[in-house]
Amino acid sequence: MVYNPLWSSPPSSYRELVNLYEKQYNDSITKGDYSPYVWPYRSLGVYLVIVYLLIPPTSSKLVSYARYPVFAFNVYWAIKAIRECRSAAVSTGYGIGLLDAWAILWLAAVLVFDDGRSDFHRIERAELVEGIDRESSGYTIHEDKDAVTNGFADGHELRRRRTDGSTAKKNIGAEKSTTTTKYVWQNHPANFYQRLEWVADLVSNFRLIGWSHQINSIPSPPPSVLDNLQPSAKPLKQTPPIVSTGVSRYPNSKTLVRTKVVTIVLGYLALDTLKVLMMSDPYFWGLTSASPPSYLPSFISSSEALTRIWRLLISLAAVYVALESIMALAAPIFVGLIGPRILGLRAATWQYPDIYGSYSIVFRKGLAGWWGGWWHQTFRFAFEAPQKYFVQKLGWKERGLKAKLLGLVIAFVCSGSLHATGSTTMWPATRPLEGPFTFFILQPVGIVLQMGLSELLGKVGLRERLPSWVRGAGNFVAVHVWFYYTAPLLTDDFARGGIWLFEPIPISIWRGLGFGAEGEGWWCWNGRIVSWYSGEVWWQSGLAF
Helix, strand or coil: CCCCCCCCCCCCHHHHHHHHHHHHHHHHHHHHHCCCCCCHHHHHHHHHHHHHCCCCCCCHHHHHHHHHHHHHHHHHHHHHHHHHEECCCHHHHHHHHHHHHHHHHHHHHHHHHHCCCCCEEEEEEEEEECCCCEEEEEEECCCCCCCCCCCCCCCCCECCCCCCCCCCCCCCCCCCCCEEEEEECCCCCCCCCHHHHHHHHHHCCCCCEEECCCCCCCCCHHHHHHHHHCCCCCCCCCCCCCCCCCCCCCHHHHHHHHHHHHHHHHHHHHHHHHHHHCCCCHHHCCCCCCCCCCCCCHHHCCCCHHHHHHHHHHHHHHHHHHHHHHCCCCHHHHHHHCCCCHHHHCCCCCHHHCCCCCHHHHHHHHHHHHHHCCCCCCHHHHHHHHHHHHHHHCCCCCCHHHHHHHHHHHHHHHHHHHHHHHHHHHCCCCCCHHHEEEEEHHHHHHHHHHHHHHHHHHHCCCCHHHHHHHHHHHHHHHHHHHHHHHHHHHHHHHHCCCHHHCCCEEECHHHHHHCCCCCCCCECCCCCCCEEECCCCHHEEEEEE
16 A cells, blocks of 8 residues: 555545645644745736736837746746645645646747737627717727727727717717628727726637637637628638537527536536545545455456556546536526626627537547547647747748647647646645656657557558448547556546545535435535635735635
8 A cells, every 4th residue: 555655644534634634734834834825915927917918009119028027927926836835725736736837838828929919819799880889789880090999900999888878979860870790800909998808808718719819629700700700810710510629619598508507517416426436435535556445346346457447437537527517607607697788799609619529539530639629628729839939930831740749749748747737736745747747748659659550551551441430449449548558647646636635516415315424414615715814914915725
């Protein structure tokens, strides 16, 4: 049995382990070894970036070049938090490293490899009116060749509707004018309130849905938008509602909200079930060499291979369901509750495509299909930005072999660094480099090996002679054999770091019925989730997670 170095003896239950970690954490805070993650103090780097992006539009080179020291400060501030902050809540500890590392990667894409103030444009809806203003979802365009531009690529002026429903400017005979609904590319706006909304969307919309830099693995806006959209230097290619990865956009808000509510409910029930199963297996507490749990059938528990497969599947299901359920919350809130009257185009149904693709792409493309199509693409733009920058600087063909290989390596080095940093900031002892980082940097090796084998079979004429179902089965087997040997690098580190000790739901049906650990019942959220922390100086005080 392999024990965590932070334990003096193996725990008798996962509850005992949670209490032990909390005691060790509190002792460490008292001694000054670490500090809690305090908001808003620890988010200062990101706030500085937001303030920089809120500077009014200007052609000043000084302002443009200022993005580099602003980014550098964000890197320094993120690394400072990664080194100094920990949390007794293991999921929060993982989030400290993951989110701070993500801030570095995302803001590098927005500020370094692109210029966030000038290179990004988002789709906005407006009414084009000859000579006067008219309202359209809170926005109007006034055609005036001499008007000062206010965030639009073609020089049209954007005005926000007043709260009483009237427009900022009235014109006699307005009822006789001709209006046309258009979609325009909104660049960095001059109006502060519009700029604030624009910046908030830019820094939080990681797939850049509805932006000029939208990732290509999700559906485009519908024809009703693209057919009425201004020409752009970076036009969006029109796609069907379901793209080749299997990601789909929804036809209307009713279907979208209903589907996501069902996803949330089913996800809640699945997380409840998974939590009970995982906490009945000491492997998921961090005892990575623990014997199989007693609830497994003997044909599984007696086989080391089947036990490993079971634990890998449970780990995969937990990550998949948790991400799916969290991401599903956005549509019911922003589309169903708040709606387009307040959010405008940000509440359009096409702004909320699926997070995962279809698993069928794994049968068609193997390991490359797993990572590039089926798995969530939340980090894709930030992972691709360095590759696109260097390919352009080196003068390589964008879709050439060298560019593709560079993109593979950069993407998985970024992903490995991201998850290794999350591992670093968890309270229990983990192996960030030997575990998650190694897992992710091995993935391009597997992709290249599988693609090379496919090319070899093609050259000898065997690939084309095989039925499609045989090729699909071969891809499926190859992917899962690969993960059988490599995935424990990641999942063992998750378990070792105690990430599964996190309590995802407030009320448990199974534990209320008596299927949980001793002393557990219906209510699951015990202890402090957030508390007030008083620092040495006032600006270091805030909410501690």
